[in-house]
Amino acid sequence: GENVEQHPSTLSVQEGDSAVIKCTYSDSASNYFPWYKQELGKRPQLIIDIRSNVGEKKDQRIAVTLNKTAKHFSLHITETQPEDSAVYFCAAINSGGSNYKLTFGKGTLLTVNP
Amino acid sequence: DSGVTQTPKHLITATGQRVTLRCSPRSGDLSVYWYQQSLDQGLQFLIQYYNGEERAKGNILERFSAQQFPDLHSELNLSSLELGDSALYFCASSPGPVNNEQFFGPGTRLTVL
Numbered sequence: 258g259e260n261v262e263q264h265p266s267t268l269s270v271q272e273g274d275s276a277v278i279k280c281t282y283s284d285s286a287s288n289y290f291p292w293y294k295q296e297l298g299k300r301p302q303l304i305i306d307i308r309s310n311v312g313e314k315k316d317q318r319i320a321v322t323l324n325k326t327a328k329h330f331s332l333h334i335t336e337t338q339p340e341d342s343a344v345y346f347c348a349a350i351n352s353g354g355s356n357y358k359l360t361f362g363k364g365t366l367l368t369v370n371p
Numbered sequence: 372d373s374g375v376t377q378t379p380k381h382l383i384t385a386t387g388q389r390v391t392l393r394c395s396p397r398s399g400d401l402s403v404y405w406y407q408q409s410l411d412q413g414l415q416f417l418i419q420y421y422n423g424e425e426r427a428k429g430n431i432l433e434r435f436s437a438q439q440f441p442d443l444h445s446e447l448n449l450s451s452l453e454l455g456d457s458a459l460y461f462c463a464s465s466p467g468p469v470n471n472e473q474f475f476g477p478g479t480r481l482t483v484l
Binding site: 300302357362363 | 404415427473474475
């Protein structure tokens with residue numbers, strides 16, 4: 258089955274610095290890669306996603322890059338703010354036909370220090 | 372507020388028992404997904420329903436089952452409960468069957484004693 262490795266498991270940065278979280282996946286048929294942010298005690302919320310026919314996507318301070326050949330994708334947060342502190346999950350989804358698979362990474366606890 | 376509702380918020384029960392968790396999707400969403408979140412297993416996809424039909428299965432145990440009703444709300448049934456089933460259970464909904472943004476509900480915290 259699909260295996261998604263997420264690194265690092267914890268990340269601490271100073272306010273204003275950039276943060277990068279990386280995920281690798283094993284199923285080459287995966288074609289959709291969302292990133293979720295989960296604040297303590299809250300529900301996961303989609304922050305950005307990318308499809309396999311795109312190499313990069315940006316939304317204000319957040320960007321995601323995808324390298325299909327290497328089977329890895331990364332979340333980049335620039336100019337971090339204390340409210341960015343949360344657990345971030347990546348996911349890899351194979352939505353082809355009857356073989357739907359959805360696998361999450363183990364999560365990264367991001368702490369932004371003021 | 373995502374528009375997805377889940378009841379109950381908390382559930383405490385004993386081993387061997389059976390419980391039912393309920394989810395109402397956002398208005399207009401046809402897909403419902405169920406997830407289990409625990410400290411040791413992380414976030415795990417259990418099952419997806421689309422417009423009343425089971426569409427995809429993840430790591431759902433045979434003791435667990437789900438269904439989606441004509442009004443599109445969904446129920447997750449957990450039976451012969453074990454201590455290890457204690458977790459946060461989320462449902463999420465999306466408009467279509469694949470690769471859409473999923474909107475998560477607030478979750479049901481299940482504690483099995």
